[in-house]
Amino acid sequence: MTTTILAIASPIAAEGIPAWTWLLLIAAGVVASVTDLRHTRIPNWLTLPLLGGGLLYAVLHGGLAGLGQAAAGAGIAGFAMIIGYIMFGGGAGDAKLMMALGAWLGFDASIILTLAVTVTGFIQAMAAVISRGGLKDVPLTILHSFGMVHFVTKQALRGKFIGPAESEETSENTIRRPRPKGWIPYAPSILTGTIAAWWYWEHYGALR
Numbered sequence: 683m684t685t686t687i688l689a690i691a692s693p694i695a696a697e698g699i700p701a702w703t704w705l706l707l708i709a710a711g712v713v714a715s716v717t718d719l720r721h722t723r724i725p726n727w728l729t730l731p732l733l734g735g736g737l738l739y740a741v742l743h744g745g746l747a748g749l750g751q752a753a754a755g756a757g758i759a760g761f762a763m764i765i766g767y768i769m770f771g772g773g774a775g776d777a778k779l780m781m782a783l784g785a786w787l788g789f790d791a792s793i794i795l796t797l798a799v800t801v802t803g804f805i806q807a808m809a810a811v812i813s814r815g816g817l818k819d820v821p822l823t824i825l826h827s828f829g830m831v832h833f834v835t836k837q838a839l840r841g842k843f844i845g846p847a848e849s850e851e852t853s854e855n856t857i858r859r860p861r862p863k864g865w866i867p868y869a870p871s872i873l874t875g876t877i878a879a880w881w882y883w884e885h886y887g888a889l890r
Contacts, residue, residue, distance in 0.1 A: 699791060704880040707783050711873030714779055718869035724775025729782050736785030752785040755792035759784025762796065776868045783876060790888035791879065798882065799875030806871045 710732050714724045733756065740752035760781035767777050780799070784792040 699787060699883065703786055704876070707786055707876050708873065708880070710779070710782070711869065711876050714775070714869040715867070715873050718775070718867035722867065724773065724779050724869055726775075726778070729775060729778035733778065733782035733785050736782060740785065740788075751788040754789040755784035755787050756781040757784070758789060759787070759792040759796055762800070773868060776872065779869065779872055783872070787879075791883055793889055794882050795875060795879040798878040799872050802874040802878065803868060803871035806868075806874075807866060 710728060713728055717728070718724055736756070737749060737752050740748035742748075744751060760777050763773075763777035763780050767774050780796075783795060787795060
C-alpha cells in the first residue's frame with residue numbers, strides 16, 4: 683500500500699524518467715568504471731554528490747513523497763551491495779554508487795536496475811573465469827561461491843564478519859581478508875546494467 687501511494691505521488695511515476703537522468707547515471711557509471719579499473723575504487727567525490735543530488739531532486743520535484751520514492755530506490759538498489767560489503771568484504775564504493783543510482787530512479791526502476799546489474803555482473807564474472815581458466819572452472823567457481831556464502835553466513839550468525847576488503851585494521855569480531863587475486867572490478871557491470879535497465883524501462887516500464 684505504501685509503495686503504491688509513493689508511486690502515484692512520485693514525479694517519476696507521473697512523468698516518467700527523463701532521458702537526461704539516464705544519461706547522467708550512465709556518465710557516472712563511465713567515470714566509476716575508469717576509476718575502478720585504474721585504482722580499484724569508486725571515489726566518494728563521485729558517489730556522495732550523486733546520491734545527494736538524487737535526494738534533493740526528488741524533494742524539489744515531489745516533496746516528501748518524492749523523497750520517500752528516492753529513499754526506497756536507494757534502499758532497494760544498494761541493499762545487496764551493502765550486505766556484500768558487510769558480510770563478504772565487498773566494495774563500499776559499489777554500494778554507494780548503486781544507492782546513488784537508485785535515488786535518481788525511484789523504487790520501480792531500481793528493481794529493474796538491480797536485476798539488470800545482477801545479470802551483467804554474473805556474465806562478467808563467468809567471462810572472467812572462462813578467460814582465465816576455461817569452461818571447466820565455471821562449475822568449480824559456482825560451487826566455491828556457494829561454499830563461501832555458507833561459510834560467511836555461519837560466521838555472521840556468530841557475530842564475525844569478513845569486513846571491508848581494503849581495511850588495514852582488524853578487531854576481535856572481524857576476519858581480515860586481503861583482496862583476492864583475480865579480483866574483478868564491478869563498476870563496469872553496474873554501467874552495463876544501467877544501460878540495460880534504461881532499455882527495458884523505455885520499452886516495458888515497471889515490472890507488473
